[in-house]
Amino acid sequence: MFFLSSTALSQLGKNNASKSVLRRIGKAGARDGTQVLANGGVAAICALAALSDNPIWQVAFVGAIAAATADTWGTEIGALQSTPPRSILSGKHVATGLSGGVSLLGSVAELAGAVLLGAIAWSIHASPVFFAIVAGGFGGALFDSILGASVQALRFCRGCGTFCESDPHHCGADTTLVRGAAWMTNDAVNLLSTAAGAAIAAAIYAVR
Numbered sequence: 001m002f003f004l005s006s007t008a009l010s011q012l013g014k015n016n017a018s019k020s021v022l023r024r025i026g027k028a029g030a031r032d033g034t035q036v037l038a039n040g041g042v043a044a045i046c047a048l049a050a051l052s053d054n055p056i057w058q059v060a061f062v063g064a065i066a067a068a069t070a071d072t073w074g075t076e077i078g079a080l081q082s083t084p085p086r087s088i089l090s091g092k093h094v095a096t097g098l099s100g101g102v103s104l105l106g107s108v109a110e111l112a113g114a115v116l117l118g119a120i121a122w123s124i125h126a127s128p129v130f131f132a133i134v135a136g137g138f139g140g141a142l143f144d145s146i147l148g149a150s151v152q153a154l155r156f157c158r159g160c161g162t163f164c165e166s167d168p169h170h171c172g173a174d175t176t177l178v179r180g181a182a183w184m185t186n187d188a189v190n191l192l193s194t195a196a197g198a199a200i201a202a203a204i205y206a207v208r
């Protein structure tokens with residue numbers, strides 16, 4: 001469901017304005033190996049651990065995937081909102097698509113993605129896991145935004161005079177780091193937020 005819905009959303013948005021916004025920031029484009037590892041690495045480890053027959057790893061697996069789904073839905077659908085998002089930490093307006101920015105539409109989309117994964121898991125799993133998955137998915141996406149507004153690398157392209165998240169920029173010019181750590185890329189943040197999604201879902205499942 002993560003793969004199908006993410007692919008569908010990026011196909012739907014391919015020719016619209018939001019896609020070109022995400023491309024300028026350095027967020028869109030073909031998925032490469034690093035992106036796949038960043039979004040699916042934690043889930044893959046949980047899937048291997050689930051061979052131990054301890055169901056908590058199944059819940060952690062779906063929690064990681066739910067966080068990736070919520071984040072993708074929030075980014076793709078949130079970019080369609082016409083008013084600019086606000087930083088989750090400072091409350092100031094930020095450019096659409098930049099990490100750390102949140103909007104009502106994007107947050108509703110994040111919750112919807114987490115709820116869908118939670119409902120699917122609940123329908124398959126023998127015990128109630130709905131709330132654990134929704135909390136893991138939405139909590140992971142929330143963590144993604146907080147990291148995006150604080151420690152994630154934010155760069156500035158002198159050529160275009162815009163903030164972005166890639167080096168070099170989409171235009172080909174080199175960029176300078178203006179906030180965060182250079183190694184804390186979008187991929188690194190995705191890895192950490194899917195780990196948070198897995199941990200939150202597993203913790204709630206464990207204490208239920």
Ligand SMILES: [Zn+2]
Nearest residue numbers: 157160169171
């Ligand atoms: Zn540029």
